[in-house]
Amino acid sequence: MIIRFKPGIKAEELTGIRRKLTELLPGSDFVSGRGFVTVTASAPELLSEQLAAIENLPGIYSTDLSVREACPRVVKAAPPDLDALFKKPGRDNFIFIAGPCAVEDAASYLAAAKKLKAAGATALRAALFKPRTSPYAFQGVGAKGFGIIEKARRSTGLAAVTEATSELQLSAIKNACDIVQIGARNMRNYELLKAAAAVRLPVLLKRAPGATLKEWLLSAEYLLKYGNGEVILCERGDSFSKPDKRGLNLEILRAALKTTALPVIADPSHAAGDRSLVPAQALAAVKAGADGLMIEASLRPESALMDGRQTLNIRAFSELVKQIKKLRAL
CATH class of the missing domain: 3.20.20.70 (Aldolase class I)
Structure with missing residues (x-):
């Protein structure tokens, strides 16, 4: 999953988002980039299950689930x-x-x-x-x-x-x-x-x-x-x-x-x-x-x-x- 942040997001907001993502997606790997973070979940189903909670976090601009992440059973x-x-x-x-x-x-x-x-x-x-x-x-x-x-x-x-x-x-x-x-x-x-x-x-x-x-x-x-x-x-x-x-x-x-x-x-x-x-x-x-x-x-x-x-x-x-x-x- 790619999570993009809103332009001009504050450092304290980023810290809060990362902390919350760790809680929502335990065992996942996070790779940060400029204005986004890439998430590799321990179980792909977790990404869909927690998608609404992630999108509701302050400072989140968009989320993008790949086909493989959205359809793990398929x-x-x-x-x-x-x-x-x-x-x-x-x-x-x-x-x-x-x-x-x-x-x-x-x-x-x-x-x-x-x-x-x-x-x-x-x-x-x-x-x-x-x-x-x-x-x-x-x-x-x-x-x-x-x-x-x-x-x-x-x-x-x-x-x-x-x-x-x-x-x-x-x-x-x-x-x-x-x-x-x-x-x-x-x-x-x-x-x-x-x-x-x-x-x-x-x-x-x-x-x-x-x-x-x-x-x-x-x-x-x-x-x-x-x-x-x-x-x-x-x-x-x-x-x-x-x-x-x-x-x-x-x-x-x-x-x-x-x-x-x-x-x-x-x-x-x-x-x-x-x-x-x-x-x-x-x-x-x-x-x-x-x-x-x-x-x-x-x-x-x-x-x-x-x-x-x-x-x-x-x-x-x-x-x-x-x-x-x-x-x-x-």
Whole structure:
């Protein structure tokens, strides 16, 4: 932590600050500079726990916690076995999560699930609850879709990833699915993060558009602090010149891979917003080191109730899987 002092601070104030810091952060090392002090804590959690008390000291101008100091559990996390988390045969530790943006009906979803498995999917995207900007837009089939997911799991043997938009959905998701997703809109929903951690299913955590690396990893820190060490990070893109266009933030993806041993995957479908751009985004994520991909793919994207424009058909998904496997074999 770097603590900066206000300009013109008096010598007696500095003495008082140093004395108080020693009390608040026992066992820490302090290195003073001109107008600041650098603190290396004996336990990084102490810095966050005492941050408010430090900022309230007279003469303090600002404090700066590094990502590693703010997220000690994320930094120290042991890498979970991706293949085991997704109940996947083989040992390549790379995941293809595929499926339509949302489950719409049993017949089309079950048919798509079988074809997606044959095309190379290693897990199913199985969204039932959809947070939408417009209250008039399709909100997902809701709880009545759990039976559809169970049939798809049985018929394909693939794990199912389902988004929770409310704490009330978690117990049903635990009984019917394999991985719970916290979507980009809920990355900062800290009560939902605490509740999801308690369910003891693996959690796939998407980065909110515009969120910094520290903000994203602090949300993961919630999951680890509240008892869930099986966390998968998912980069899903930022907005650029046009509000309906997105792009993967590969800089943040690479930074996450350097900071933690937790797996980091990418969602090129939401990042691109256009199916013609999805393959290039997917390949770029793999080149950047991503541990897997979440791809929107279905039988008839052109008739989807949502996000059809960014959804691949089965043939395009199959070709993309082949390209990625060839790339990873280099």
